[in-house]
Amino acid sequence: xxxxxxxxxxxxxxHDLRSPxxxxxxxxxxxxxxxxxxxxxxxxQLLRLIDTQAARMAxxxxxxxxxxxxxxxxxxxxxxxxxxxxxxxxxxxxxxARAAGRRIRVQVPVEGIFxxxxxxxxxxxxxxxxxxxxxxxxxxxHVEVRxxxxxxxxxxxxxxxxxxxxxxxxxxxxxxxGVKLAGEGPGAGLGLYVARGLVEAMAGRAGVNPRPGGGSxxxxxxxxx
Numbered sequence: 001x002x003x004x005x006x007x008x009x010x011x012x013x014x015h016d017l018r019s020p021x022x023x024x025x026x027x028x029x030x031x032x033x034x035x036x037x038x039x040x041x042x043x044x045q046l047l048r049l050i051d052t053q054a055a056r057m058a059x060x061x062x063x064x065x066x067x068x069x070x071x072x073x074x075x076x077x078x079x080x081x082x083x084x085x086x087x088x089x090x091x092x093x094x095x096x097a098r099a100a101g102r103r104i105r106v107q108v109p110v111e112g113i114f115x116x117x118x119x120x121x122x123x124x125x126x127x128x129x130x131x132x133x134x135x136x137x138x139x140x141x142h143v144e145v146r147x148x149x150x151x152x153x154x155x156x157x158x159x160x161x162x163x164x165x166x167x168x169x170x171x172x173x174x175x176x177x178g179v180k181l182a183g184e185g186p187g188a189g190l191g192l193y194v195a196r197g198l199v200e201a202m203a204g205r206a207g208v209n210p211r212p213g214g215g216s217x218x219x220x221x222x223x224x225x
Contacts, residue, residue: 016060020053027053052097059127066124067177067190070197077118077201081225084113084122084147084155091126092145095134102137104130110147114225115155117202122222125198125206128191129159129218136163136216154204154221162215171208195220 027046035043069075088110096104115122126145133143144160166174173179177193196206204222211217 016064017057020056020060023053024050024057048097055094056098062124063128063190063194066194066198070194071177075197075201077121077198079116079118079202082115082117082119082122084115084157085110087119087123088126088145088147091123091130095127095130098131099134099143102134102139102141102143104134104143104145106145106147108146108148113147113149113155115222116225117204117222118198121198121202125195125220126157126159128195129220132191132218133159133161133163133216137161138163149224150221152221153224155224156219156221158217158219160211160215160217162211162213165210165214166208166216174208175206192218 027049031038031043031046038046066075088106092104092106130143130145137143141162143162144158146158146160148156150156175192175196178189179193199206199220199222202222204220206218206220208216208218
């Protein structure tokens, strides 16, 4: 990796970690200084906040590390039989804790659907797509996850939101490194770049289509078992 690229990724990492680190320090300080005066429910709330934000930090670090490997052509994947239902269940549990009132539902049962892929990387891709959909969906909006086998011998997973949608000329641009959509808020624009890079490393494809009735439908395909 070039020195400039390394510096850029370190800047991205510092930017993305600032918000969760501030939240963790604030919650930890309150627990240390006022724990004797806090109700058990408040203590539990602060501990959940620390856990959620620490997981968010770990996710950001992993995305930056993968982006660096993609940039340098050094990404490696371990292909095995992956039960999509198991992976999705773990990802959804974490995503719902961060969803802030937005509901996430699986529209099509995924039980019995297996893909040939890297389990850790499949989880990372799904986490990125679901977090992205949650971020752009309105309060109390729905995020839908669909999965189905295709006639081409792949499994197609779609994550649908009710956000503002993406203009046709931007549908490829959003997967480029460092590109952010208007109104996206804090972040470095690495998520979708990482998601597509991981999917392509597992012999799959990724894209986005408009969702009927408004919003976007991000999709990935992976080889079926």
